[in-house]
Amino acid sequence: MSKAIKIMLAGEGGQGVQSVAEILAEAANEEGRQALYIPNFGVEQRGGVSLAFVQISDDPIGSPKFQTGDVVVALSDRAVYRTRQYVGPETTYIYDSGMQGAEGELPENAGRLLGIPAIEVAKKEFHPRVFNIVILGAIIGATDAITLKQARAAVEKKLGYKFAKEPSLRDLNFAALERGVGLVRTSPEPGVATRVNADSDGAGGKARAAESHVSSHSLTGGQS
Amino acid sequence: MQLQPAMPRSWRVDTKPHKFCPGCGHGLILKCLGQAVDELGIEDRVVYGCDIGCSLLSWDFFNLDTVQTHHGRTTPVMTGIKRARPELICIAYMGDGGGYSIGVQHLVSSVHRNEKITVVLANNTQYAMTGGQMAPTTLPGQKTETTPYGRDPEVTGFPFQGPEMVSAIAREGAYVARGSISNMRQLTGYLKKALVNQIEGNGFSFVEALSACPTNWRTNASETWSFIDKEMHGHFKTGEFKTPGSGQGEVRADE
Amino acid sequence: MLQKVIQEEKRAFMTGNEVVAWAALAARAEIMFGYPITPQNEIMHYWTRLAPKYGKSFLQTEDELSAGFAAAGGVMSGRKAFTATAGTGNILMQEPLSMAEMMRLPVVAVIQQRGGPSTATVIYSQQEVNLTTMGGNGEGLRIVYSTATHQELYDYTIKAFNTAWKYRFPTFVLGDGYQAKMREPLTLYDPEARGIQLVEQEPFVGQKGSPGKDRPPAQYRNTYNLEEELFEKLMSDVRDYEKIIPELAEFQSSGVEGAELAIVGHGVVFRAVREAVNVLREQGIKVCYFRPVTLRPLPVPQLKSLAGEVKKILIVESAYGQLARLVTEAVYGANAEIHTLFKPGVGITSGEVEARAREILQKPLH
Numbered sequence: 130m131s132k133a134i135k136i137m138l139a140g141e142g143g144q145g146v147q148s149v150a151e152i153l154a155e156a157a158n159e160e161g162r163q164a165l166y167i168p169n170f171g172v173e174q175r176g177g178v179s180l181a182f183v184q185i186s187d188d189p190i191g192s193p194k195f196q197t198g199d200v201v202v203a204l205s206d207r208a209v210y211r212t213r214q215y216v217g218p219e220t221t222y223i224y225d226s227g228m229q230g231a232e233g234e235l236p237e238n239a240g241r242l243l244g245i246p247a248i249e250v251a252k253k254e255f256h257p258r259v260f261n262i263v264i265l266g267a268i269i270g271a272t273d274a275i276t277l278k279q280a281r282a283a284v285e286k287k288l289g290y291k292f293a294k295e296p297s298l299r300d301l302n303f304a305a306l307e308r309g310v311g312l313v314r315t316s317p318e319p320g321v322a323t324r325v326n327a328d329s330d331g332a333g334g335k336a337r338a339a340e341s342h343v344s345s346h347s348l349t350g351g352q353s
Numbered sequence: 354m355q356l357q358p359a360m361p362r363s364w365r366v367d368t369k370p371h372k373f374c375p376g377c378g379h380g381l382i383l384k385c386l387g388q389a390v391d392e393l394g395i396e397d398r399v400v401y402g403c404d405i406g407c408s409l410l411s412w413d414f415f416n417l418d419t420v421q422t423h424h425g426r427t428t429p430v431m432t433g434i435k436r437a438r439p440e441l442i443c444i445a446y447m448g449d450g451g452g453y454s455i456g457v458q459h460l461v462s463s464v465h466r467n468e469k470i471t472v473v474l475a476n477n478t479q480y481a482m483t484g485g486q487m488a489p490t491t492l493p494g495q496k497t498e499t500t501p502y503g504r505d506p507e508v509t510g511f512p513f514q515g516p517e518m519v520s521a522i523a524r525e526g527a528y529v530a531r532g533s534i535s536n537m538r539q540l541t542g543y544l545k546k547a548l549v550n551q552i553e554g555n556g557f558s559f560v561e562a563l564s565a566c567p568t569n570w571r572t573n574a575s576e577t578w579s580f581i582d583k584e585m586h587g588h589f590k591t592g593e594f595k596t597p598g599s600g601q602g603e604v605r606a607d608e
Numbered sequence: 609m610l611q612k613v614i615q616e617e618k619r620a621f622m623t624g625n626e627v628v629a630w631a632a633l634a635a636r637a638e639i640m641f642g643y644p645i646t647p648q649n650e651i652m653h654y655w656t657r658l659a660p661k662y663g664k665s666f667l668q669t670e671d672e673l674s675a676g677f678a679a680a681g682g683v684m685s686g687r688k689a690f691t692a693t694a695g696t697g698n699i700l701m702q703e704p705l706s707m708a709e710m711m712r713l714p715v716v717a718v719i720q721q722r723g724g725p726s727t728a729t730v731i732y733s734q735q736e737v738n739l740t741t742m743g744g745n746g747e748g749l750r751i752v753y754s755t756a757t758h759q760e761l762y763d764y765t766i767k768a769f770n771t772a773w774k775y776r777f778p779t780f781v782l783g784d785g786y787q788a789k790m791r792e793p794l795t796l797y798d799p800e801a802r803g804i805q806l807v808e809q810e811p812f813v814g815q816k817g818s819p820g821k822d823r824p825p826a827q828y829r830n831t832y833n834l835e836e837e838l839f840e841k842l843m844s845d846v847r848d849y850e851k852i853i854p855e856l857a858e859f860q861s862s863g864v865e866g867a868e869l870a871i872v873g874h875g876v877v878f879r880a881v882r883e884a885v886n887v888l889r890e891q892g893i894k895v896c897y898f899r900p901v902t903l904r905p906l907p908v909p910q911l912k913s914l915a916g917e918v919k920k921i922l923i924v925e926s927a928y929g930q931l932a933r934l935v936t937e938a939v940y941g942a943n944a945e946i947h948t949l950f951k952p953g954v955g956i957t958s959g960e961v962e963a964r965a966r967e968i969l970q971k972p973l974h
Contacts, residue, residue: 154791154792164791191879197959363820413827423704426677430677432681433682433685434682437689
């Protein structure tokens, strides 16, 4: 019996957390694997932290929600608070290194803390709206939960109607996806990331981080 | 010369005499309804529904397909039948408790949606089957088991004006009238027009019939008729409130 | 000519609410009556999008009373009618479904359980077991399928229409908010292409011919004047119901023989139970699972024999003892110890089931 990969995402409304979760699960399904995605939902239609639970496996999947994620992604300071309970010693914790106010709150018990400048990269190199696609890439980079090829197909399926109107968006999204993979693949080992980001209150740290990722782009080019 | 038959053809002979109390108004209303069905020759298309309350005693009254439902719920059951099989003619028969109290949301909503069904409601100013409690239609000062000192409108409201409410919210195409067992020719005419309205697919149709309950009123024959003619007619105006083609009354959309 | 909704089998990845809408179409349901309540709303959303394409209809009623009674009217007119609800809507639904029980109406209702009591949460629970199995002022003469996966949601929604029309008892598909909202793969299929015969519907009222001339009038009531009259009618229904229990009761179990502990769960919680049992068995711990698929009728003989086979039973549910009450009653007199893991209104993971099982068996994880 293979173990399911458990991925949990949390962010603010509009950050595209649910889209990322859906693309991940759809892509796994397209590969013929078992996949389960469930959003958290409540009476608040707007304004709460948006949570998504995704599981991917080759065997039937157990309960829809889980206690501890293999990967936990927090995209805002509120999301950091909200996700702490889902982190364990084996968890890879991905967060946006540019967010303010949550640095001291990061779950130190996580197996691996990966701070990535996804918001900044999206804004500077692509477009702020592909932020979630960068995150999708980062999750794939950290887990190999789905192949990059399948991710592209799932993005195509989800956004194809937009690409049809403006074909340049396709390249933009696919490049953002690969950039996301690269951000994680070249991230320093556990502990280092935490330190780098703890220090990165000035622009210097972020610039350094961004710089170190530029070269990674070609590295991930052949991942598909 | 053709004689008026003693019983409408659409009545079931084998279940007569019926189960209503002596002097009850239901038998008279159902006679008018039976005649309307006879005259229209629709007995093989009618589904008759009755409520809980004394109206339920009519579950085997007619030679018509019949469903007896819950208190106030005949309207949605007939709505369901009509929506599923629009070719059927659906008649929901109920009392004032069923239509104006426990099932009033169904009445209001079916009027609002302009359901192509016919609701016939017997108004006898109180809950009869349960033993004579106050109904929405109880007259001011009228004594019932739950208003033993007479209904005080300050406390429990004035008599519910059903056809007035229905016609106020009904759309063009609806037919709304109030008749009385004291004028059966008129009542039969209203019921027939209501059914025609459904057959023609114009819209919702509603007839309230002023009825009698000598058992709970504790009246003899002359007192019963006097209560209907003097007391009830004083509070409940008979006549047609809305007919197809009469427009939307005062409520008009801006051009 | 009837249009096949599913031309060929296909794998789909969708929410449970969408699954229900497709299954109702595949079962040739004709009309849905519904009233908005979370988490079942998307059943209506999908049905209203799909239905007109296949000549089916929908009515949004003023409340669940009306939805249930209109569905009763729909089936009486000879159409496959259904409704869906949850929570406080399920409370209102018990009035029409009591009538359906009394008049033997094949109404199908899909319940997506949410937190209770009262408004509680719109999210999830297994707290509508009492209501769905035994709600109403009667004897619970109804059939309740509790699903665990989207495939089952599809299979059992189709089956519910067949069961209802074959046996003429109201039939429920008991899901929950998780199943309603989550997405997972399943295979959509045309039931007839798989050899599942769809039971034909027959009108109760509005049949051919003139009543009183060509045929007796069809007259249905739920009121009885005499105690004896009611008793006779009810006992005839009870006998009908009891006769079909062996055909209806469904369960799923594994590893019972030689097991020390049996873990019992239903619906979506069964997924966690199965996973926990698999993990524990891999570690050589003698556990098994038993899952009632029908909560009404319950597979009583099988539960009894389970309770004779194992020393201990652990009942797991997202409610505070609603399943446990049914199970303990069924196994009454057996020697097995009963243990519980109750988390009303909250999801249960395999880890929690595993931990509780270890606690009961005194086999801590080092």
